[in-house]
Amino acid sequence: MKIFNSIDRDKLLHFFWSTILIIPLIYILGDVNGSIALVVIAGLKEIVWDIAMKRGNGEFLDFLYGCLPIPIYFILHSI
Numbered sequence: 001m002k003i004f005n006s007i008d009r010d011k012l013l014h015f016f017w018s019t020i021l022i023i024p025l026i027y028i029l030g031d032v033n034g035s036i037a038l039v040v041i042a043g044l045k046e047i048v049w050d051i052a053m054k055r056g057n058g059e060f061l062d063f064l065y066g067c068l069p070i071p072i073y074f075i076l077h078s079i
Contacts, residue, residue, distance in 0.1 A: 001019075004064050010033050010062065011061060011062065011065040012065075014042075014063075014065040014066040015065045015066070015068055015069065016068075018038060018042060018065070018066045018067070018068070018069045019069040019072075021041065022034065022035070022039060022069045022073060025037045025038055026073065029079070031073075033073055035070045035073070035074075036068065038043075038066075038069070039070070041066075042063050042066030042067050043063060045066070046059070046060075046062055046063050049063060050062075051058045060071065
């Protein structure tokens with residue numbers, strides 16, 4: 001599949017783990033609070049882990065890919 005070859009593996013991992021993480025967050029905290037928690041976690045991961053601790057490369061696109069499961073959830077939930 002051509003699309004997966006053009007997306008960086010790191011971005012796909014951010015999307016994958018956020019998709020896994022959003023399921024228990026929404027189940028425990030509800031739709032809105034679970035989504036807010038995922039945004040906070042994705043932001044803190046980039047700021048604390050990548051930038052402050054210098055264990056990765058803090059990128060805004062990583063944050064966006066980490067938050068991408070939220071609109072997908074709400075689109076699928078409204079169907």
